[in-house]
Amino acid sequence: MLNIKKKLAVSYLQRNATLVLQLVSSLILARLLSPAEIGIFAIGSVAVSFLHVLRDLGISGYIVQEKELSTERIRTAQGFMWITSSTLALVVFLAAVPFGHFYNEEGVTDVLRVLAVNTLLLPVGAITIGLMSRRMEFERLFVLNVSSAVVQAGASILLAALGYGFMSLAWGSLAGGLTTALIAAAFRDRDQPWIPSFSERKRVFAGCSRLSGSSILYELGLSGPELICGRSLGFEAVAFYGKAQGAAMLLLRALVDSIVPVAVSYYSHCSRSDISLKEPYLRALSCLSVVALPAFACLAVLAGPVIDLLYGDQWLAATVPLQIATSGAAMIALANVAGAVLVGSGRAGDNFALHAVFQPAKIVLALLAAQAGLIWIVIAVAAADIGISIASILRVNRIFNVSWSECFSAVSPSIGLAVIEGLISWAILSVGREQALGSATILVAAALIIITSWALALFAIKHALVADFIKRRA
Structure with missing residues (x-):
């Protein structure tokens, strides 16, 4: 029988440690940056957050849920992840200028270009994180997520204090993404495949599509009102x-x-x-x-x-x-x-x-x-x-x-x-x-x-x- 109480305790500690770090950094940044500066970053980050759901395609959830997770299915999931991530990173980078024009703010363009680079880092550890979740290895997830939160918060606060304005949030996000990728790579199992494949594309795509649809719609509902608010008000x-x-x-x-x-x-x-x-x-x-x-x-x-x-x-x-x-x-x-x-x-x-x-x-x-x-x-x-x-x-x-x-x-x-x-x-x-x-x-x-x-x-x-x-x- 799984020790659910222990897993919950570790997960609770990890999630709330991350939240405390984000809260503390938010308190500090709210006093270092103006509402307008935070609003500029918010528009860019909201747009990219929605695209990240498209990038994931439900793969993380599929890794956790798949009853018969073979090596070939892991390799196929990895292949899907790399293709969607690189494609969406290119889309974000190319869309940065017109998106900035749409909101009449060049700062939105700068934020999107930095976050496009972050999109390329995400697939480095995504499969590893999914496998750790499947095996309920929340102790490792604690180290990974808290470390990333510390680096992101620290970098954002330092850069904001040095006068980098809304871009301090973008560079901080990139620093956190890099930390996640490096630690996930360190936790990667020796027998976990690196080389992508598409031999199980029908099975993997069918499983992912059921999960990704909900995530895409949820993120649309989360991000859409904020984008509407920014454009209208x-x-x-x-x-x-x-x-x-x-x-x-x-x-x-x-x-x-x-x-x-x-x-x-x-x-x-x-x-x-x-x-x-x-x-x-x-x-x-x-x-x-x-x-x-x-x-x-x-x-x-x-x-x-x-x-x-x-x-x-x-x-x-x-x-x-x-x-x-x-x-x-x-x-x-x-x-x-x-x-x-x-x-x-x-x-x-x-x-x-x-x-x-x-x-x-x-x-x-x-x-x-x-x-x-x-x-x-x-x-x-x-x-x-x-x-x-x-x-x-x-x-x-x-x-x-x-x-x-x-x-x-x-x-x-x-x-x-x-x-x-x-x-x-x-x-x-x-x-x-x-x-x-x-x-x-x-x-x-x-x-x-x-x-x-x-x-x-x-x-x-x-x-x-x-x-x-x-x-x-x-």
């Missing part, structure tokens, strides 16, 4: 949008990034071993929701102090967008469990069908909302995220014969706890403002009270998240 607006979404995604990633890789690998293992996924799905939904829903409720209430502390008072225009974004992010957190079940159980086609409906709808809603301003774009994005989350959970419930009562029983304690913690946050914020306390003081007081009350509530209701601890104490 300007670089400062896209920077405020990015900071609001970034703060919500920071919490989302802290909650799910450490869980999803383990969950997909574990559900794939269960599927290959003909183990029922119903009980692990409900347990994961219960445990994640009791953390995610209260956390996002508190973030929504305390959005103003959070923005002020993280980025400074020049970014307070992102407060209301952040409050709106928390609703969509909270539901996406729960949908990650459903998505992991679908992908891990080999039902990537169902996941693709959901994204094929809701991600284009998100783009259409964002286009319409852009005429009304930033707030309405955020509302459109949140509405689409809520829609796809509900649809994902319903789909998994139908496949694995999970009743509404079972699903509601899993998440109902979380909903009640979210309301309670949200009210506690509101009371703390009201007292803090009445006493003219600073954002840091309010947030420290809120963290102490909220975490304590949340933990006490879990033990009071004997939630599954603390069941093992209660049994040991008994």
Whole structure:
């Protein structure tokens, strides 16, 4: 039996160490660079992020999920990776000038040219990383990802302090990509093939296409509204949008990034071993929701102090967008469990069908909302995220014969706890403002009270998240 708790602990440590590094660097860079400078880099990086999904073609997920992963299939995956990466690197480089003209900013062109080079580095370690995920070697992934994050953050901050402006972020990204490639090469198994092949192209392409479709659509839904915002409302607006979404995604990633890789690998293992996924799905939904829903409720209430502390008072225009974004992010957190079940159980086609409906709808809603301003774009994005989350959970419930009562029983304690913690946050914020306390003081007081009350509530209701601890104490 796999030691899932140990794997989760290592994955949690790795993901959150990376998030802390990114958060610290974001705090510093928000004070070294202006909103307009960050907006310029955001436009370039968002465009390249979407192309990176096309570059991957679902290959990383295929490596994890394939039941019979032979040497020839690994070689074929490697061949696909090199072809798509080199092609898209050339596309990005050639498109840099017209893209810069489209946004009337030469800086976008410079950013894209640097990021095009980074695209060439990605396939060096992609297969190795996929194999490590398949084997659940999260200790090695910890070293790789944390090292890359340290180098990227350090390079970006140093260059920004030296006056390189928005290009410091581009060069920092390149430094992080180079670090990832070098460490992945060092971790490469001796028997892992280097030479690409296409002998298993039909099998590999069929497996990848089911996974890549969902990723492409997801990235389209993630990147599209930001690009629309930048074109319609300007670089400062896209920077405020990015900071609001970034703060919500920071919490989302802290909650799910450490869980999803383990969950997909574990559900794939269960599927290959003909183990029922119903009980692990409900347990994961219960445990994640009791953390995610209260956390996002508190973030929504305390959005103003959070923005002020993280980025400074020049970014307070992102407060209301952040409050709106928390609703969509909270539901996406729960949908990650459903998505992991679908992908891990080999039902990537169902996941693709959901994204094929809701991600284009998100783009259409964002286009319409852009005429009304930033707030309405955020509302459109949140509405689409809520829609796809509900649809994902319903789909998994139908496949694995999970009743509404079972699903509601899993998440109902979380909903009640979210309301309670949200009210506690509101009371703390009201007292803090009445006493003219600073954002840091309010947030420290809120963290102490909220975490304590949340933990006490879990033990009071004997939630599954603390069941093992209660049994040991008994």
